[in-house]
Amino acid sequence: MDKSNESLNMDFILLGLFPGMKHVNLLVSAILLIYTVALTTNSILILLIWVDSHLHTPMYFLLSQLAIMDLTLISSTVPKMATDFFSGRRNISRVACGTQIFFFLTLGMAECILITLMSYDRYVAICNPLRYALIMSHRVCLQMAAITWVLGALTSLAHTAYAMHFPICGSREIPHFLCEVMAILKLVCEDISAYEKAVVMTSIVVLLIPLSFILSSYALIFRAVLRMNSHEVRNKALATCSSHLTVVGLYFGPAMLVYMRPSSYHTPKLDQVLFMLGGILTPMMNPLIYSLRNKEVMIALKRVLTHFLPSKETSCR
Template sequence: MDKKNETSVTDFILLGLSLDMKHINLFIGAMLLIYIVALILNSILILLIWAHSHLHTPMYFLLSQLALMDLMLISSFVPKMAINFFSGRRNISRLACGTQIFFFLTLGIAECILITLMSYDRYVAICNPLRYAIVMSPRVCVQMVAFSWAGGAITSLVHTAYAMHFPTCGSKEVSHFLCELTAILKLACEDISAYEKAVVVTSIVVLLIPLFLILSSYAVIFLAILHMKSPEGRDKALTTCSSHLTVVCLYYGPAIVVYMRPSSYHNAKLDQVLFILGPILTPMLNPLIYSLRNKEVVGALRKVL
């Protein structure tokens, strides 16, 4: 395209949800309710893990960091979406859009890395319990968390800076309810085919390789569980692993479909549904999955109550 067609307006327009007005009212109300519930549940989980000494273990330390990431992830776009709806304003500045993309990618990638490391924690606990305290020392746990945050931030910074440097021509309407990487790239008036390949490569590194490592870890874990002689130990291990695997499906399923499809197959409605299932519902479901099926967390909650 001719660079003369490049618009001088710096704001983007978020078109919001592909629903009629009646359904949008119901949806926004539901999203705010989910947001409040997610804030409450994740905050309670973090406070319980922090306040009770018997929960000061590597598994719960990593879980508290996952809850913190969930809090920040859902807070990075739901309040803005609600403000836009109630104020009637749909514009977002280029700086604010880039900031939203950066935090969204940072937290999403950091969670993928952390969930992978949590599967390693379960592998050591079940397959090599005698060395668990040595392998999963407090220092190692801090390094795992730091690696998750740093990996997410660095990867996100590179992609955000590169995606936002593309000039946008003509319409600045974003077919989404948040500033999202693939939606912004559709507005670029330069050839982005090379960068789209880089996005696919990054998705393989961030999504497929960690997912392969998780599944490999659990293949070994389930073999070890089958050889356990204690029924109680087997049931406890299965409960913990099934909870983590449920969270893995909630995180990786929508992300793989969104970021590993060719751009020609992207559909605004489908992407919005996947974002509802992933970054919105998962932060609310995550503490429920881990707490309702975990006797230690339930016991700590009963003591508080």
């Protein structure tokens, strides 16, 4: 009993980015640059959608939720990783570890649901445009946002609570730059092979069902787009859809490789690469994809800059 209590109270040790790697300081510097870009671009996108009335539509409301999730997701890992690297202190308490797992899983699950709902929004906008305002009302959008956050939090809470209640034996070193469920389970004393298989099976269902829904939506969308007579309308629809499909690929690619593999196929280096892609690089790429490839966002940015920044003529006067 005493050993169990001791195992619950002791800190974990995060070994950080690629232990033993030469010139890891360059990698940390690159990650901090990515974090700065992600922080800036997501904040600008959220501000634009909030300030510019032309962007007060269901699509951009859902996009603002994605930006908030990306901002929170990358902030749940990078500051801790950078602090550990520069301070040399790599310990993390059990409570802090559980908290990091909870937020990471919550945001990951919430993004999965939100990206799926965004594909439904595009389906309604293109395949049923006359009823779009009725189907995607403000109330429905708020309900969608609430569903993504609540389901993400509940699923994450269940996995976090179950994974963190196991006693830890031997080494408490985690070969990672963040606390992660599968890495924690490798340190557990008990036989948890059944739970690990359940995690993999749950992940397959949780990832493949939304992905199937998304692909089905886009099959119907592309069929409707090909029937459009207006070349301009068709290009606009394809541009919007291509941006979302790129985000789908960036999310589901690393997530499927991380959570749909049996634990025996997990290696620390590959896991770190996949988590860097999904948890650090993707939050930076998403706002760039939706802003640089979206004329409405760029026009809104110009409107806001013109409104808040004095013109040359005004400054000369």
